[in-house]
Amino acid sequence: MFYGAAIALFACFALALIRAFAGPSVFDRVLALNMIGTKTILLIAVLGFATDRYDFIDIALVYAVLNLIGTVALLRFLTADKEAS
Amino acid sequence: MIGLLAALAAIAVAVAFMRDLLVVAMLSSIFSFACCALFVLFDAPDVAFTEACIGAGVSTVLTLAALRLTGRQERRSGRPATAIAAMVATVCGLALVYGSLDLPRFGDPRAPANGHVAPHYLTRSEGEIGIPNVVTSVLGSYRGYDTLGETVVVFTAALGVLLLIGGAQARPGKRGEAPARADRDVVLRAIATLFVPMTLFLAPYVQFHGAYSPGGGFQAGAILGGALILYGLVFGVERLNRLVPEAVLRVIATLGVLTYGGTGLVTLALGKGFLDYDAFGTRPVGQQIGLTVIELGVFMTVGAVMTLLFQRFAGRGEA
Amino acid sequence: MSAGEILDLARRLLGEGLLGLGALAVLVGAIGLLRLPDFYTRAHAGGVTDTAGAISMLTGLALLAPDPLVSLKLLIVLAVSLFASPTSCHALARAAFRSGHRPALHGNRLPPAAPGE
Numbered sequence: 001m002f003y004g005a006a007i008a009l010f011a012c013f014a015l016a017l018i019r020a021f022a023g024p025s026v027f028d029r030v031l032a033l034n035m036i037g038t039k040t041i042l043l044i045a046v047l048g049f050a051t052d053r054y055d056f057i058d059i060a061l062v063y064a065v066l067n068l069i070g071t072v073a074l075l076r077f078l079t080a081d082k083e084a085s
Numbered sequence: 086m087i088g089l090l091a092a093l094a095a096i097a098v099a100v101a102f103m104r105d106l107l108v109v110a111m112l113s114s115i116f117s118f119a120c121c122a123l124f125v126l127f128d129a130p131d132v133a134f135t136e137a138c139i140g141a142g143v144s145t146v147l148t149l150a151a152l153r154l155t156g157r158q159e160r161r162s163g164r165p166a167t168a169i170a171a172m173v174a175t176v177c178g179l180a181l182v183y184g185s186l187d188l189p190r191f192g193d194p195r196a197p198a199n200g201h202v203a204p205h206y207l208t209r210s211e212g213e214i215g216i217p218n219v220v221t222s223v224l225g226s227y228r229g230y231d232t233l234g235e236t237v238v239v240f241t242a243a244l245g246v247l248l249l250i251g252g253a254q255a256r257p258g259k260r261g262e263a264p265a266r267a268d269r270d271v272v273l274r275a276i277a278t279l280f281v282p283m284t285l286f287l288a289p290y291v292q293f294h295g296a297y298s299p300g301g302g303f304q305a306g307a308i309l310g311g312a313l314i315l316y317g318l319v320f321g322v323e324r325l326n327r328l329v330p331e332a333v334l335r336v337i338a339t340l341g342v343l344t345y346g347g348t349g350l351v352t353l354a355l356g357k358g359f360l361d362y363d364a365f366g367t368r369p370v371g372q373q374i375g376l377t378v379i380e381l382g383v384f385m386t387v388g389a390v391m392t393l394l395f396q397r398f399a400g401r402g403e404a
Numbered sequence: 405m406s407a408g409e410i411l412d413l414a415r416r417l418l419g420e421g422l423l424g425l426g427a428l429a430v431l432v433g434a435i436g437l438l439r440l441p442d443f444y445t446r447a448h449a450g451g452v453t454d455t456a457g458a459i460s461m462l463t464g465l466a467l468l469a470p471d472p473l474v475s476l477k478l479l480i481v482l483a484v485s486l487f488a489s490p491t492s493c494h495a496l497a498r499a500a501f502r503s504g505h506r507p508a509l510h511g512n513r514l515p516p517a518a519p520g521e
Contacts, residue, residue, distance in 0.1 A: 004424070005426070028443055034492050045478065046423075053130065054471070057474060058134065064484040065311075068491065069311050073314075
């Protein structure tokens with residue numbers, strides 16, 4: 001059951017990756033990146049359960065907090081870029 | 086697992102060919118996520134933890150800050166790729182693959198890495214050092230010398246950046262460079278007001294829990310740096326500079342390395358070898374004292390360095 | 405079966421059911437990310453995975469956890485995620501809008517660009 005959820009999450013990962021490659025605008029790519037980040041959180045939690053190692057949840061917690069930083073940095077860069085040009 | 090490896094290969098190829106560096110930065114971030122998931126699959130939580138801390142927050146931010154200084158598009162180099170260069174690269178790649186065929190199978194108990202010292206660490210660590218997390222005991226005590234080297238490397242990276250990218254005393258740039266301004270969005274400010282203290286609490290938790298679960302000095306330092314970077318991103322680099330001035334951070338980074346090396350000197354002075362924690366008392370108490378002190382040193386250096394790098398990078402570049 | 409066993413069975417069934425539901429939500433959102441026509445609609449798809457998917461999966465996992473501390477940690481992850489994901493989505497949509505990106509309306513009539521914020 002856990003591996004089924006992990007496969008579903010990984011499928012989401014792959015589909016978002018396609019969007020990240022293909023996205024016509026840069027915002028599509030950022031969206032894909034954001035989704036991959038949140039799915040990684042879930043994937044790590046599920047894999048932790050699947051392998052009976054519950055320490056991985058700390059990793060998921062850290063990712064949940066730090067994912068915000070990456071997205072905010074990316075967006076500050078983007079708007080600064082547009083405003084300058 | 087094969088899927089993740091294939092995704093990694095695809096990302097690597099795309100990164101090499103894409104011209105828009107911003108997309109490259111984002112793809113590198115995705116690469117980091119995939120690596121972290123892979124490490125989790127390989128049952129290596131400490132490595133996954135470090136990859137998460139550094140890749141998710143700090144690495145992406147610093148790449149983007151560097152992009153602000155260099156510009157977004159990669160300049161096409163004048164000379165076309167020659168056939169000889171391609172051949173050399175292919176031959177080297179094939180040689181590496183051929184060499185890797187000789188590596189032991191994944192998880193082979195008879196592999197040299199698992200043969201000599203590893204059983205000693207795994208069986209005796211509980212008795213000699215007394216903490217459940219063997220990775221931390223190997224990192225801090227059995228291989229403490231290597232970790233000192235790593236900490237010095239982090240510190241040297243900071244030195245390089247401080248020398249190359251000018252700080253407050255540098256001449257103003259040609260293109261009207263200005264430090265990153267604050268964001269006026271209410272939602273971001275509110276959420277950051279919530280998140281920064283929470284992350285600041287997370288850092289000591291990871292630091293002190295590193296003995297019992299994946300964690301430790303590096304990860305905690307990266308998390309602390311991440312918290313301060315979030316503050317600087319949302320409220321402006323100038324406020325961050327006033328909160329933690331660069332001079333203070335430089336002192337803290339240096340103190341971290343000195344704490345680590347100083348511990349070694351103290352053990353020398355007490356009559357034992359360099360970084361031999363038996364000088365602090367009988368095992369396991371002496372070992373634990375030594376471990377706590379050096380982890381603190383690593384934490385100080387890594388946290389201060391991350392914030393310093395962000396301050397320097399974000400202090401310049403177009404507004 | 406005793407009361408404890410019934411409760412345990414219910415907990416397991418509910419947990420696994422929520423997990424499956426979450427996996428389904430994540431898949432639906434991912435397909436939406438690829439097939440929807442416009443950036444703003446794709447942002448909605450992303451939001452589905454972040455809320456329905458994350459809530460179902462993390463609550464399901466919390467129910468299946470062997471230890472209350474693990475459940476608590478999972479719920480903390482969920483709480484943090486519920487704060488962070490909408491913020492990212494909001495910041496993203498705002499950045500897109502301020503950069504001039506406009507939603508594609510029916511009949512390809514784009515609204516006039518809003519005066520700068």
